Amino acid sequence: MYSSTRGSNDILTAAEAIKRGIAADGGLFVPTILPKIDDKWLAKLVNLDYKERAFEVLGLFLTDYSEEELKNCIVAAYTTEKFDDAAIAPVAAIDHNTFVLELWHGPTSAFKDMALQILPHLMSKALSKTQEEAEIVILTATSGDTGKAALEGFANVEQIKIIVFYPEEGVSPIQRLQMVTQQGGNVSVVAVRGNFDDTQTGVKNIFNDPSFNENLAAKGFQLSSANSINWGRLAPQIVYYFSAYADLLAKGHLQLGEVVNFVVPTGNFGNLLAGYYAKIMGLPIGKLICASNSNNVLTEFLDQGIYNKLRTFHKTLSPSMDILISSNLERLLYHITNADTVQIKNWMEELNRSGQYCVDEKYLESIKDIFWADWVDDVKTLEKITEVFKKYQYVADPHTAVAWQVGERYRQQTGDMTLQVIVSTASPFKFNESVLDAIRDSKDSDINDEFSMLYELSQVSGWSIPPALAALEKAPVCHSIVCDKEEMSLVINDILEKNKG
Numbered sequence: 121m122y123s124s125t126r127g128s129n130d131i132l133t134a135a136e137a138i139k140r141g142i143a144a145d146g147g148l149f150v151p152t153i154l155p156k157i158d159d160k161w162l163a164k165l166v167n168l169d170y171k172e173r174a175f176e177v178l179g180l181f182l183t184d185y186s187e188e189e190l191k192n193c194i195v196a197a198y199t200t201e202k203f204d205d206a207a208i209a210p211v212a213a214i215d216h217n218t219f220v221l222e223l224w225h226g227p228t229s230a231f232k233d234m235a236l237q238i239l240p241h242l243m244s245k246a247l248s249k250t251q252e253e254a255e256i257v258i259l260t261a262t263s264g265d266t267g268k269a270a271l272e273g274f275a276n277v278e279q280i281k282i283i284v285f286y287p288e289e290g291v292s293p294i295q296r297l298q299m300v301t302q303q304g305g306n307v308s309v310v311a312v313r314g315n316f317d318d319t320q321t322g323v324k325n326i327f328n329d330p331s332f333n334e335n336l337a338a339k340g341f342q343l344s345s346a347n348s349i350n351w352g353r354l355a356p357q358i359v360y361y362f363s364a365y366a367d368l369l370a371k372g373h374l375q376l377g378e379v380v381n382f383v384v385p386t387g388n389f390g391n392l393l394a395g396y397y398a399k400i401m402g403l404p405i406g407k408l409i410c411a412s413n414s415n416n417v418l419t420e421f422l423d424q425g426i427y428n429k430l431r432t433f434h435k436t437l438s439p440s441m442d443i444l445i446s447s448n449l450e451r452l453l454y455h456i457t458n459a460d461t462v463q464i465k466n467w468m469e470e471l472n473r474s475g476q477y478c479v480d481e482k483y484l485e486s487i488k489d490i491f492w493a494d495w496v497d498d499v500k501t502l503e504k505i506t507e508v509f510k511k512y513q514y515v516a517d518p519h520t521a522v523a524w525q526v527g528e529r530y531r532q533q534t535g536d537m538t539l540q541v542i543v544s545t546a547s548p549f550k551f552n553e554s555v556l557d558a559i560r561d562s563k564d565s566d567i568n569d570e571f572s573m574l575y576e577l578s579q580v581s582g583w584s585i586p587p588a589l590a591a592l593e594k595a596p597v598c599h600s601i602v603c604d605k606e607e608m609s610l611v612i613n614d615i616l617e618k619n620k621g
Contacts, residue, residue: 122149122351125454126468127461133184135246138239138352139256141345146328146468147461148447149351150454155180157402159376165366170208170359171198173366174238177359180401181351182242189245197238202227204586209234209360211367214512217539218527219373220520221364221382228298229547229586230440231391232269235348235356240273240280242352243344247279254342257616258282259327261320261347263387264291264440265546267309268298270346275304282346283308283615285319288602291439293570294550294589301595308615309599312608315433317444322608323347324447332609341616348390349447357394358401364541365403374539379406381536383527384543385519386410387443389418391543393451396490400455406538409492411526413438416495418446423493425484427467428476437498437554438518440546456483492534494526501525505558515559515581517551520544549589552577 122137124130126147132140137149157180165173174194175187182190198208205225212220226233247256258280260270267284274282286299288311299309312319326332327343336343348354361382368374382405384392392410399405412419414434421427429444436442453464456479467477479487496504504521508514516524523542531537548555552573560580567576571593578585603611 121152123152124148125150125450125461126465134182134351135184135249138242138350139246139250139252139344141343141350142327146324147464148349148450150451151181154397155401162362162365162403163369163376165362166370168366170363171195173363174198174356174359177362178355181355181358184249185242185245193238193241193245196241202233202237207367209363211364211541212514213373214514214542217537218542219364219368219539220514220542220544221360222544223360224544224547226269227272227588228265228268229550229589230265230269231543231545232265233272234360235353236266236269236273236346238356239270239346239350239352240277243280244277246352252279252342254337254340256280256344257336257341257612258346259323259343259612260284260345261316261323262286262291262299263316263442264295265550266347268295268302271299271302271304271307271309274346275302275307277306281306281308281616281619283310283612285310285312285323285608287311287316287319288313290316290319290435290442292551294552294592295439297570297592297595298589300597300599301592303598306619308619309601310608310611311602312605313602314605315435316442317429317433318605320347320443320445320447322605326609326612329609336616339616347447348388348393354390354394354397354448357391358397361395361398361405362403368539368541377404379404379538381405381407381409381530381538381540382543383409383411383523383530383540385412385438385441385523385545386418387412387415387441387446389446389448389452391545392491393448396452396455399490407492407530407536408490409527409530410494411523412493412495413441413501413522414495414497415442415444417444418449419493419495421449422487422491425479425481425487426476427471427478429471430475436518437501437551438522440519441522452487453479453483456486492530494529496522496525502554502558505555509559509581513582515548515555515583516544517546517548518554519546547586547589548581548583549574549577549585556580
């Protein structure tokens with residue numbers, strides 16, 4: 121069962137929580153009881169494939185879904201037609217104690233596919249399980265990857281419409297093309313004049329606007345989310361931490377029970393939070409290492425216990441982490457405070473009122489026992505891409521490079537040489553200009569067309585272009601709406617009015 125981080129009395133099934141997305145009091149849904157695993161349970165994952173591992177992990181959380189329902193959702197999501205590697209989330213060996221968990225083999229070449237290929241199936245099943253008659257409107261803010269992955273997953277799903285908002289100047293050209301060329305009778309894409317935090321705040325305000333939601337309900341619509349505020353989006357991310365550990369066991373890189381450190385590039389904290397859930401369930405994780413770019417609000421929080429969003433917003437080479445308001449942090453606070461919902465509500469109100477809050481020293485100590493954090497600027501990001509390619513012939517995208525650099529700093533500063541898994545969140549081909557600048561010999565190339573760069577990156581790296589990215593060159597643009605952040609609710613009404621039924 122699931123309850124809100126802010127203490128409302130609603131206790132919901134998983135299906136109901138997934139359908140709603142966000143709690144009525146503005147909080148996030150969290151499991152009322154966290155499942156625990158042991159070595160015997162973990163050992164049985166070794167000989168399973170990714171789909172079977174997903175069934176074992178998700179079965180602990182989505183207990184109101186029957187075995188058949190859950191298996192059907194998983195089998196539909198993780199197919200070799202959608203993922204270009206049969207392992208779904210393969211682990212690449214770099215050296216004897218450094219590995220890369222590649223989460224970008226899905227249809228949109230980003231880690232968001234790991235959850236957003238299954239969420240539409242979980243959501244669709246939730247609608248039938250709860251006898252929902254309203255049409256669900258998925259409202260999503262994206263800093264680049266969530267948008268396309270959600271559009272791809274929800275396109276033409278019955279009883280669901282999806283509207284994706286993205287910051288007009290805050291995504292890479294390839295990310296933008298992926299979204300604005302998306303086809304589907306139930307999909308809409310809107311550029312917002314502003315940054316990701318403007319976009320995300322606008323979406324959250326709409327969710328928390330009672331009169332807007334009442335008007336939608338009167339027209340037969342109900343809002344839900346595909347962002348990682350939705351439990352159905354977060355739970356599938358827990359799976360790949362277990363799967364990576366099982367792969368390391370299977371290949372003899374680990375002994376059962378041996379500790380692993382994960383390095384995670386993150387802005388909204390969902391990816392790292394999934395690792396935290398895996399750890400408190402019993403997966404042998406030592407440190408969860410948080411890697412940020414110049415928008416280092418998470419680094420400061422995990423280091424000092426101060427969350428301060430009142431800082432300069434930086435547009436970086438790793439745009440999916442250009443975030444100053446990390447929604448999922450609220451779930452961590454819930455668990456760290458032992459479900460002190462009054463305290464969490466106070467912190468969230470303080471954040472809205474003053475732009476910052478500070479946690480008590482006892483909570484900070486608990487946080488620092490588990491997490492370590494650092495940040496990397498664009499210059500160091502490019503240097504790391506260059507170094508990794510020259511040393512290992514491995515092509516890292518800017519987000520992966522940030523994690524790689526932070527992981528090395530962790531080892532240098534702590535002396536902890538525990539086996540380290542770098543979580544790689546995007547294909548380098550989604551950020552071809554940055555990656556090419558870092559790895560090609562000639563820095564004076566006059567090639568600056570997106571698709572010419574795709575082919576050049578393939579030539580220089582020896583890696584194949586993901587087919588879906590190559591296909592963008594001839595894909596027609598289907599979406600061209602641009603709005604101010606204050607106009608987002610009006611745009612939603614217009615879209616729903618034009619796309620009735």
